[in-house]
Amino acid sequence: MYSSILRCALTAAVLVAVPAASFAADWPEKSVRVIVAYPPGGVSDSVTRAIADKLSTSLGVSFVVENKGGAGGTIGMNEVARAAPDGYTIGFSSVSPLALSPAIRQVPYDPAKDIAPIGSVMVSPVILLGTSAFTGKSMDDVVSQSKAKPGTLRWSTSGQGSLGHLMLEQLQQAADIQVTHIPYRGAGQQLTDALGGQFELISTNMGSAVKTNIASGAFVPLAIAAPARVESLPNVPTFSELGYAQANKMSVFGFYAPGATPEAIVSKLNSEINQIVGSPEIQKLLADSNNIPATSTPQAFAEDIRQELASNRELAKKVGLAP
Numbered sequence: 006m007y008s009s010i011l012r013c014a015l016t017a018a019v020l021v022a023v024p025a026a027s028f029a030a031d032w033p034e035k036s037v038r039v040i041v042a043y044p045p046g047g048v049s050d051s052v053t054r055a056i057a058d059k060l061s062t063s064l065g066v067s068f069v070v071e072n073k074g075g076a077g078g079t080i081g082m083n084e085v086a087r088a089a090p091d092g093y094t095i096g097f098s099s100v101s102p103l104a105l106s107p108a109i110r111q112v113p114y115d116p117a118k119d120i121a122p123i124g125s126v127m128v129s130p131v132i133l134l135g136t137s138a139f140t141g142k143s144m145d146d147v148v149s150q151s152k153a154k155p156g157t158l159r160w161s162t163s164g165q166g167s168l169g170h171l172m173l174e175q176l177q178q179a180a181d182i183q184v185t186h187i188p189y190r191g192a193g194q195q196l197t198d199a200l201g202g203q204f205e206l207i208s209t210n211m212g213s214a215v216k217t218n219i220a221s222g223a224f225v226p227l228a229i230a231a232p233a234r235v236e237s238l239p240n241v242p243t244f245s246e247l248g249y250a251q252a253n254k255m256s257v258f259g260f261y262a263p264g265a266t267p268e269a270i271v272s273k274l275n276s277e278i279n280q281i282v283g284s285p286e287i288q289k290l291l292a293d294s295n296n297i298p299a300t301s302t303p304q305a306f307a308e309d310i311r312q313e314l315a316s317n318r319e320l321a322k323k324v325g326l327a328p
Contacts, residue, residue, distance in 0.1 A: 042081025046193025
């Protein structure tokens with residue numbers, strides 16, 4: 006999955022795009038709208054705002070962030086797809102609205118034509134946590150409790166058709182268990198309700214709030230989807246270690262533009278964003294939340310999304326989520 010992006014992530018390489026053509030030299034001349042495809046409060050929101058601040062400084066116009074959460078990121082991505090392709094609307098999201106959601110349901114845009122990938126920013130491990138409502142301590146307890154009382158464990162994800170949802174379905178099939186899916190519109194309210202014990206399990210991207218609540222004992226880490234165990238949680242096994250390799254799926258986040266946006270503007274944005282992601286401030290922000298910096302060219306990002314969509318179509322059929 007995302008072979009070229011993961012290579013960049015693991016080597017901490019920063020790729021710089023080919024310089025933009027001269028006709029993009031005057032862009033931008035006014036403020037740029039930046040749509041985050043998730044509600045406030047999650048790691049995607051904080052990373053977008055930090056990068057948008059630096060883009061405002063480097064390009065001399067305001068990059069104004071708006072949150073458009075819901076439907077696993079497809080609401081925000083549809084807003085990007087419908088915007089004028091002039092470089093004055095861009096979006097930030099995981100690749101799920103382009104590489105997962107179209108594999109399991111109809112979406113109101115063509116992921117190959119209506120969205121132009123600008124470049125990846127980070128690989129975000131997905132962690133499965135037990136809340137105060139969960140009486141177990143390990144993935145073995147999740148499986149045993151689910152087998153003893155099918156459907157009684159409630160598993161919260163960031164939305165129907167999200168990466169966490171696919172992981173849930175894969176785990177159910179692999180372990181022959183049944184859990185109840187509780188979809189949210191994003192990470193903010195999901196984390197609040199998790200702390201209130203409104204469900205037993207939550208799958209979410211790593212972030213500073215997650216780290217803090219694990220450290221305080223509010224959450225019990227059960228398994229993580231990552232290339233290897235993360236340094237700050239050395240005792241938490243990966244899904245692959247536990248025998249659930251297909252559920253070991255990480256979130257890749259990046260920036261996108263409307264599909265017909267001039268290539269020169271996309272290239273210029275890619276170059277600026279790649280340099281910003283390589284800055285000490287953004288590197289620290291990502292490291293502090295256990296997210297892995299991972300930049301790419303627009304072309305490599307688009308190809309990885311295309312391959313992941315094809316893979317997810319096959320997985321969706323296998324686990325019974327295909328439309």
